[in-house]
Amino acid sequence: MALDIDKRETDSSWMVKAKGDVDLYTSPALRGVILKLLAKGDKALGVDLSEVLYMDSSGVATLVEGLKVANNAKTGFFLTAPSESVMKVLQLARLDAVFEIRNSV
């Protein structure tokens, strides 16, 4: 299944919305968008995961890398409204407490 990725800018952050499956095939595209926006270094970055139907370890690794880059740059990085399947994989990875998770988009 393909992954649709949209980005928009708010006053305080960049928002990236992923829609579909995040796996070995699609995670490089999500990684590219996240790292490109973080490289601007001007605003926090939020990833809206409300419509991600499936995420594997490569998707989790993409989020971890984004968080690391943001931490090093001292900009914010947060996840928004992760779907049930995303929450399950973050819990399985024991990483759910590592990310700032916001409930609403």
Add this chain to the structure above:
Amino acid sequence: MKRPDLHLEFRSDPKLLSCVRALTRRYLEDLGVDAERAGNVVLAVDEACTNAIRHSYGGRRDRKLAITIRPNADFIEFELCDNGVPARADQVMRKELNPCDPSNLKPGGLGIPFIYKAFDEVAFVPGKARGNRVRMRLRRQE
């Protein structure tokens, strides 16, 4: 040996993983495996394929992978075979995931723990010169 329920050969192309997941999910649904366990198994089978593509085949998309599913009275057995570089024992050993220290985040290293978490029995059998065989067994529930 009894003929397997399913034997699927496919190219080591990541774009085919969604098809493998759909097939695995549907197979488990039809056997009445509950959604929670089925979700974990789908993830684990996907991770085994991902490992083979990334590590055994170094990302090459034109190699062969094969999944075989054999159910019996006690287990549903999934076997994934590749013909790539054999894994080292330390790469496929059981690892427990602990809550992560935010100051020591590392992307990656989750696939193998996900496989062990989903299945009741896991055996990685690297070939002597080429190939890997991963046998993953899910115990059937009443």
